[in-house]
Amino acid sequence: MEELTQLSARIDGVGYALDTFYLLVMGALVMWMAAGFTMLEAGLVRAKNTAEILTKNVGLYAIACIMYMLCGYSIMYPGDFEGAVFRNLTTFGTGLVAAVDNDLAAVSGGDASYSRLADFFFQVVFVATAMSIVSGAVAERMKLWSFFTFAAVLTAVIYPVQGFWKWGGGFLEQLGFADFAGSGVVHLCGASAALAGILVLGPRKGKYGPGGAVNAIPGCNLPLATLGTMVLWLGWFGFNGGSVLRISDVGSANSVALVFVNTNMAAAGGLLGAMLVARAWFGKADLTVILNGALAGLVAITAEPVGPSPFGATCIGLVAGLLVFLSIVMLDKLRIDDPVGAISVHGVAGMYGLLVVPASNADASLGIQLLGLLCIVGWVFVTSIGVWLALRYTVGVRVDEQTEYEGVDLHECGLEAYPEFTTAD
Amino acid sequence: MEELTQLSARIDGVGYALDTFYLLVMGALVMWMAAGFTMLEAGLVRAKNTAEILTKNVGLYAIACIMYMLCGYSIMYPGDFEGAVFRNLTTFGTGLVAAVDNDLAAVSGGDASYSRLADFFFQVVFVATAMSIVSGAVAERMKLWSFFTFAAVLTAVIYPVQGFWKWGGGFLEQLGFADFAGSGVVHLCGASAALAGILVLGPRKGKYGPGGAVNAIPGCNLPLATLGTMVLWLGWFGFNGGSVLRISDVGSANSVALVFVNTNMAAAGGLLGAMLVARAWFGKADLTVILNGALAGLVAITAEPVGPSPFGATCIGLVAGLLVFLSIVMLDKLRIDDPVGAISVHGVAGMYGLLVVPASNADASLGIQLLGLLCIVGWVFVTSIGVWLALRYTVGVRVDEQTEYEGVDLHECGLEAYPEFTTAD
Amino acid sequence: MEELTQLSARIDGVGYALDTFYLLVMGALVMWMAAGFTMLEAGLVRAKNTAEILTKNVGLYAIACIMYMLCGYSIMYPGDFEGAVFRNLTTFGTGLVAAVDNDLAAVSGGDASYSRLADFFFQVVFVATAMSIVSGAVAERMKLWSFFTFAAVLTAVIYPVQGFWKWGGGFLEQLGFADFAGSGVVHLCGASAALAGILVLGPRKGKYGPGGAVNAIPGCNLPLATLGTMVLWLGWFGFNGGSVLRISDVGSANSVALVFVNTNMAAAGGLLGAMLVARAWFGKADLTVILNGALAGLVAITAEPVGPSPFGATCIGLVAGLLVFLSIVMLDKLRIDDPVGAISVHGVAGMYGLLVVPASNADASLGIQLLGLLCIVGWVFVTSIGVWLALRYTVGVRVDEQTEYEGVDLHECGLEAYPEFTTAD
């Protein structure tokens, strides 16, 4: 009997270890998405603004990690971690940390199936993702330190509050709002904050001309943009795959596998959708739109990657690719200048992803999905615009005209990204 | 007794979960190889053809995933999955998917050791790899949409048929043909299709001059080519390591570890071999040849990564590095214009890999290896040349001369990869 | 009873498999760091020296793997592997390899918890890391083949000897010297060898002017440098996370999770520290210093990632970021020309990391830490300077002035990294 209990405890331990390992690997893939956003954005801006977008991306990641540790995590999961991270602050050593992670008794008692610190790791990389969405949209014209200030507020408060509504057990969760891995909580959140930023900032100089003219401002390095997209694609296996949160039994393992397949197929569908519509409309395979299409497929499937069949996921992606194309063209008509397509990819495809959940998940209702969508957009947009306006009327959000003309790199970073290559412009 | 059964089932579950997780992680690494091919090829073409090679690579990945799901997988594994993926098409929801994946009973009964969907994921990234090999070889002169058409046919039919012969349980498998992870089924297959494409297309304008002159057409971005190679190297751990298909017991785990070590050593050997021979012959450490050497080592070990010792793997790699060097020089003498060395790396080293298996695997025979090699080359080359010729006499495969001179980027994609850097050429 | 034993053996097997798999995945992440160093260094040198730094990085990786297999591993772990790798050399086939890895009896007997080959894989990627540190520091002026000769000696002998002192069970281990994942054994080792190399080589021409003038020699491609840093950040999860060496029970899994979190927080802290001090001192967010800051945080936490709390790790990183900034400025005053900041990042932050261990680990003593630090620096610096001097007085270590002016790429590699972009300089 005792031997049986011992064996059972050992199995518990291995299962716990497997789930923890799985969460850590998936989290590392999500961390890798930060590199994806960085490369994507660096590829889609002009050379003269590249060093600054790089600085923004690495800087925001660091700020997001620190603010979420200091404050955001406790707001988002008030009960979950029993304030442990907060309490960690009171000591420098590890004593308390060890004390707060799960022990075998908790595991065997069914109270825990993975390390709390692994959970924190998986959560902290998500908040960085949300913030990364903003940086691309406001690129090439925003003051570096105003951006960082906003990043601190978003990751400390704005994101965690709406994250709590759904994943922390808040009212959206209780209403049955379905958002498996964060089409809404992460992507739409980021896009809403980005839209607020763009509205406060205004378009880049020269982007829109008189008489409704839309001028192209080509990204300077498309191999980087492509690399960034493929990094994001890879990282998304962690983003969605890890959101199952458990792999150590047959059912969960099957779910994770389905999530991997559907994530991949939705991206493929999105890419193809955007490529076909670009071909039909422009007559050309516009690479930047195609990359946005793949990302739109990924964002759309994120709300429910275990719902559809692989074929269904492909279709969801295809439609997302089409939508993102239309959105890119339309936002330009509305003179909303989004250099990397963040609003279209994360906002439009994010909303579509939330609303299409009921098609493959019988438990979800369109009404609740819409409500959740509105709550997220409302909260994030309103608070963000408040912060952006506060920044605008104090330190300012936009660089002056000459800096914008000469490139923010020289003024904010004091160096150039490609000192030997760039031609005068 | 019942407790024992329960415990046993729990162990089954954890083992199943571990194997599934392992396959998914390995599959994600193979997916990452798509980024490797993209960067490698983008680095080895000229700036004016870079956006198009990027488009080809992301596009072919999407097409490969979709065609293989729709058709290729069922051809390659007719029994295995009991037509489940096909049946998935009949429904949009997940019901059927859930029904077709394994349940605990199947697992405990020994009928299944990992998720079927994880298997599909691992397979689908392989077919994309095979197709990626083609894109580099036909770079800088092929029409985008003809390429995509070929990609659809290869991934839907050509690859799966010969894949079935070996991995689907077909006649090569029954004859005892040894090809552990696909030196033949994946790499030689891709190279054969590429060779057919090159023969139909002809060399890039200006590559060969009168009197046997071979002109250099330098790749425009060697850091990208190097990055691509290192991405492939990393991804290859998944490619070979995952092909053990099981890790959850001591023996399998040891095998996977040996595969990792041998894969790494063969790449190191290949790199060193190519570097030394380039040094001896050219007097220079030609980076592009060195990178090809590492890849040749990887391709060569792929046919049997559990056969040789780590030292043996290093030697196999060294020889592959030498062969790839000779092949690159010789193909140019034959006026076969392969901008990235795909035929040399995947074709020549692939054949060598197949033929060297008997040296470290007593169960393999040189005759059968040769037979398998010929079957693969024969089938893929003949069908491919048929498709290429059909394309040539209908929509055409080669861009017109002016497009080639100005770069395919402007004509196919409507944009430039490096609009601010490129100098007129 | 027998059933119980069988079940227990199966659990042993799954645990062994999980630990092996974990080590292999972590090792693959460390291998990926080689790509990180390559991109970082390629981004921080001038265009005309880029192909050569790429060649150096891939070449040194291959050389490190081969030399460590042939000789280094046996020196570092004389007992551990019972000479198995050496014995592997006597056969080409796998028989002996299979014989030397662990069997179930050894596992159940508690003698082994992961595959010996997985251990070799994890070790071999570490030695490559150490050597990668050197390449950046001596960039833009060293002869390629002298560098490779040094690489062979460092990875075959110099690194393994001091590695034995700590991880092979040598005297530093017995004294209680604490260096969890290698702030000293790997990073300080690499930095000491690099410093010796720089002193023998001298600064790049034009770096220092008369009257104490320090001239800037800007890196040519900051997106690559940023990508490299993020690759290293990701890889470091493997570097530190894998160094727990076991994950298959609750306690180990918690440790690994803590290591992941602390590694991430230290990097974030380092980045922020460097960014703030650069902002305060220069008035600009110098991206290259910020990237060095993140790496410094990573190096510093490497000595003890399970000691501090996440908050503590952030603080350790912050201080490292500050130190690295001061070190960069100071080394330039001392006219020690380190193009990528390797001495500051791996040397200064490595020493700091070793010395700060007692603050979060009660078992460690400052005295022993200092002793270990001195032993490592002493051994590596003295032997390295010997090798460098021997090379200098035989084949020479420094390229001639004209080669340096025209760029080492043309002379060593015979090609250019960016043939279409680079402007004359």
Place this chain on the structure above:
Amino acid sequence: MKMITAIIKPFKLDDVREAIAEIGVHGITVTEVKGFGRQRGHTELYRGAEYVVDFLPKARIEVAVADDIAERVIEAICGAARTGKIGDGKIFVTELAEAVRIRTGETGPAAV
């Protein structure tokens, strides 16, 4: 005929082209150059080491014109390129001995 060479601020290039086109001159050749003059460059900072980038990117335009409209072209360039701030640039005029249109072999004023 005259060869008019002007060194101007790059962002004024489009304005200058339009101004010349109004006079009926459509052929222009533009070179990216570095200008050193009274206008100062900027200071960059790289890893703590200051360095001055003391050249400024300028556009150098060449227009070959018949003698009778040279004056008007010079005025048009002046008008379009002026910002009134230091660094606006210079115009240099040289005598053109001959001009040939390669395609047709035409020479003289008909060729420009």
Place this chain on the structure above:
Amino acid sequence: MKMITAIIKPFKLDDVREAIAEIGVHGITVTEVKGFGRQRGHTELYRGAEYVVDFLPKARIEVAVADDIAERVIEAICGAARTGKIGDGKIFVTELAEAVRIRTGETGPAAV
């Protein structure tokens, strides 16, 4: 002495160099320039926004020659650079007051 400046299509550069070399002139200086003329540029499309790249890459070559061979050099350039299509370019000739070979200090026709 004459300074002959020609704006040609870049892919004709090698032919032109060879043609001049046959006359015995080996020194040439080449600049990459952007040409605006009657030949039209192309339209690119980026994320749905059209934009016209209306300049064309051209090579600008300068050759200083003694008066007696100027005519032959001009003819050689014309012959080698002509495709007969629009955009073939122009040749401009100016009087050279002096020429100096820096290495030796030689001046006049001996220097070119």
Place this chain on the structure above:
Amino acid sequence: MKMITAIIKPFKLDDVREAIAEIGVHGITVTEVKGFGRQRGHTELYRGAEYVVDFLPKARIEVAVADDIAERVIEAICGAARTGKIGDGKIFVTELAEAVRIRTGETGPAAV
């Protein structure tokens, strides 16, 4: 006025600028050019195929000066740019018919 155009080795640019500045001339326009001359280029090797890069990067500097100091400027350039090795470059001098400072509209020697 004279327009002095010199083709020099790029790494001599700073020396030349300083030498000219000492005479009191501060305005210079520099173009990156490719030079073909008696100095040979280098051979590169790419995947086994040799190719000759037969042009050499050179800096082309233009300085417009008043007649009276033209001689001194030429000498200064010669002195600063000379290495005595092949490829040191050439100086070409043409007569300048007119010069205009765009900012102020000044013309003649006052403008250069």
